Amino acid sequence: MLKKLNPRQKFTALLLVILLGGLVLSGMALSAVLRQNARRDITSTALILLETMSSVRDYTTNQINPELIQQLDEKFLPQTIPAYSAREVFELLRKNPEYRDFFYKEATLNPTNLRDKADTFEAKLVEQFRANDKLKELSGFRATASGETFYIARPLVIGKASCLQCHSTPEAAPPTVIERYGSGNGFGWHLNEIVGAKMISVPADTVIHKANQSSLLILAIVFATFIGIILLINLLLNRYVIRPLKHITRLAEEVSTGQTGVEFKQLSDDEIGSLTRAFRRMQLSLEMALRRLNRADKGREIGKDMSQEISSNSNS
Template structure:
């Protein structure tokens, strides 16, 4: 025989399954959608930042540097776009601490510009494939997740003013930087310009949204469970109990109480059928008594 669950248990099991399935489906959709949305946002911000940094670099190399070199002014932040970037990054960090701007090199003048592991992978990749001009990659820096954009920094003739040998470099550079950053050769990837926007709020956003949606779904399904249970009890279980009691009474020979059909549905039809059966019994009994 089939396992016997009560009607109410079956209804509740189905509802529970639907609840779990909708929770699973909705949460996966929320996860995918939120992640996509956050990435699109991060990408947009990243493009803005990268364009801003490159405009600032162009401002130095095209608008400021030529005039200063003509006058033999060797003020690094006004001549080198990399130095300017690192200065701007310093100011920017105070206003927007979540964002990341850096020019990293494994042979740096300034040790603070040594590459983090993910920046070293950018350097390696740009050196392996000199055609590559842009890498966008997720990466962790100082324990924070970023969406990172990176361009190769390539040495040109201009750079040699400061980066060839300490002796050839301007006094200000020679005296300040002693540990590295010299020995550049022409047309080599000497560093990477990295810009990063934070990604860590993705997990938080997914969690908050998932919790809110789980709460709403749970509330809806709780109300549905209560309503369905009330309806099943009132519309199906109680009438069935009444009909069962009536049928039992008939089987015990109590044929005097007629069943009243007050509904025009399946339960009504069943009541009517049993009432017809009762009347037939009554007639059969009357006929037998007459004989």
């Protein structure tokens, strides 16, 4: 099939093959890089959210709780609980479209509110934090009922003695807390103990979709650029190679039919110019050869005429 194509078509076909191969290879490499970048961007956002929730917890513990703790004997006030404040603030954040795919949980081994109970996977993360107090962060992907999820977790440490007022023993806890949650959960905590993990999670599709959007955009730009380059190369190839070759071919065909008056003009000093000079030398050699043949033919005709004249004179 390639034998039937002219040089420009062959060159274009070769460039298209290179383009497709390059797009496949670069697409695979680019996808991996962009997924890593997307994961890094989402991790950065998740860490900011975790720091924000930690600040909310500290604010509740240091400023809200001391003002309202005395009222817990008469009325349960969830605003005094750091975990409650953090969840409420996070839900307000999720109303922003930028954060709606993110979820926050304080996965706790022995929570007061069973909504915060750590599942099997989360419990393993907490145990890793408890086994290594130098471990400050864990992240990765996990399978859930709703699909694969990317998570980032940090240890939840009891850093304030005031937290033990509701979590040391049922007898020390405010009656309204026992009335709301019972006395079977959320007790036996100790100061500086890791009781859970603060976790931010986001569907893995969000990471992949963000990477794919960037990949498609970059590949589209590369593809359009390469197509533009192919068109430009074809234009230059036609102007500086194909068109001069066609001109030389036409002149050579005229010379081959005996039209020796054509002129091979050298228009450049490149390979095309060298080819023009070669054809011009060939033309000159052909003209010299033709002149010799013509002279030889004329000599033979003159000799033949002289022989005939001599023979005629002798007979007379």
